[in-house]
Amino acid sequence: MILLTLICVLISLAVVAVAVLWHRFAPAQGALAHEKALYAGFVxxxxxxxAAGDIDADAAHEEKTEAARALLKAGDHLTTPTVKPAVGVAVIAITAALAFGVYMLIGHPGLAGQPFKDRLTRWTAMAQEDPxxxxxxxxxxxxRQxxxxxxxxxxxxxxxxRFQTWSGNTYEGMKAYKRARAMSPQTFNEWSALGEAITLTADGNINAEAVAAFxxxxxxxxxxxRALYYLGRHQVAIGRFDEARTSFRTALASTSPDNPSRPAIEDELKAVDVEEAASTAMKTRITGMVAGLEASLTSDPENAxxxxxxxxxxxxxxxxxGHARAEADMKAHYKARPQVADAILAKSQQAVGAEVTQ
Known part of the structure; x- marks a missing residue:
């Protein structure tokens, strides 16, 4: 804490020093502007x-030069009054003393914190009065009491x-829902809440357990x-776009106009078309690649x-x-070398590029 206090004081000193330097050397903009206006009027x-012939060109040039020199001299001297360093130091000392006094009063490490029991009593009263x-x-x-x-x-x-999930502690929320289900599986009806807790615990991934709950x-x-919303997202992820549209539309029909979850459902419904277009484009590219691979393997079946x-x-x-047909053709070619066929099958199950990291 001493180190922290020292650092705060040093920072305060630096701020005051900058302020002092600024006030010491910053031009007095109002006075300088006045001098410039006088100069312009004189010129x-x-x-x-x-132009009237009252003076010749040499005299005019000399008068303008003298006026410019006077303006520059005025600019050099037009600065704000200097702030006395003693004033800044005094301000810092007073601020530091006040901060230290407040800290000793309410923040001293030796003082006991407010007991959790007292806080819990106050929270309980608040919950009873206005949940x-x-x-x-x-x-x-x-x-928990x-x-x-x-x-x-x-x-x-x-x-x-419910409250664990709302607080963001979705793992504990999921455990509590499962505990309620285990106690009364026949009467448990919070399946969509359980599925949501499972999904949120898995960082938004809708896994098989969550799908079963929904x-x-x-x-x-x-x-x-809620179940329709999450199932719709899952259906988009696996390419069942028409089913996803039905899920989202049914969810919207079951949601009141002022429900805060409605915008999220609407956004997901709008995104279905975009996801479907992207999926179609990808499948088109892959279909073209498949045709090329089939032609290549017909001429060179040794390409594992x-x-x-x-x-x-x-x-x-x-x-x-198509997979079954290609697998049968591959095994037929490697009939005498089944180990090669097994290696090809294993490699086909790897993610693209996985072999590079092995």
Missing amino acids: ADVDRRL DSVPPEVMVAVL GEAKNGGDPQYWLMIG EQALKLDPKDA DGWARLLRSYDVLGDAA
């Missing part, structure tokens, strides 16, 4: 007298799961907007890498029949 008068004013993480702490008494009630864990939710309520790329391409296209 204009010289030009008028020269909506209590942050989710605080509400979790309040609810009743775990010994209510820990055997599935509804208790559903509330814990599908179960829709069995209970075909208009569950080519067989692996062909099989992988069929997987990307979702063409199971």
Whole structure:
């Protein structure tokens, strides 16, 4: 803390020093502008007298030169009054003393912090008086007080799961939902909430467990907007674009106009066309590549890498029949060398470029 205080004082000194230098050497803009205006007026008068023949060109030049020298001299001397360094030092000393006094009063390491029990008592009173004013993480702490008494009630864990998820602690939220499900699997109906917690815990990835939860939710309520939203995203990811549109549209139909989640559903519905166009373009490129690979392998069936790329391409296209046909042709060619065929199959299952990192 001493080091921190010293650093703060040094920074304050630097700021005051900069301010002092600025005030010491900064031009007095108002006075300088006045001098420039006088100079311009004088030059204009010289030009008028020269045009009228009252003075000759040499005299006019000499008068303008003297006026310019006077302006430069005025600019050199027009500065703001110097700030006394003692004033800055005094300000710093007073500020540092006040800060140190406040710190010793309310922030000294030797002073005990406010006991958690006292804070919890205050939070409990707030939750009882106005639950909506209590942050989710605080509400979790309040609810945890009743775990010994209510820990055997599935509804208790559903509330814990809800507030944990809202607070951003999705892993604990997921665990609480699963605990409620395990206690009463026949009556558990928070499937879409569970699926959402699973998805958020997986950084937004809608895995098989989450999909199963959302599908179960829709069995209970075909208009569950949350389940439809996440399933729609999953359907886009696996290329089932028409199903995704249906999911998003049904979700919108089940959502009130003022629901805060509605814009997100609308954005996902608009994005389906873009995703479908991109997917179609990719499949077109891959189809062309497949045709080229097939022609190449017909003339050169010893190209093991080519067989692996062909099989992988069929997987990307979702063409199971094409994959089966190509695999049969490859195995027929390597009938006498099954180990080569096995290596090709293994390589075809790797992500593109994976062999480079091995």
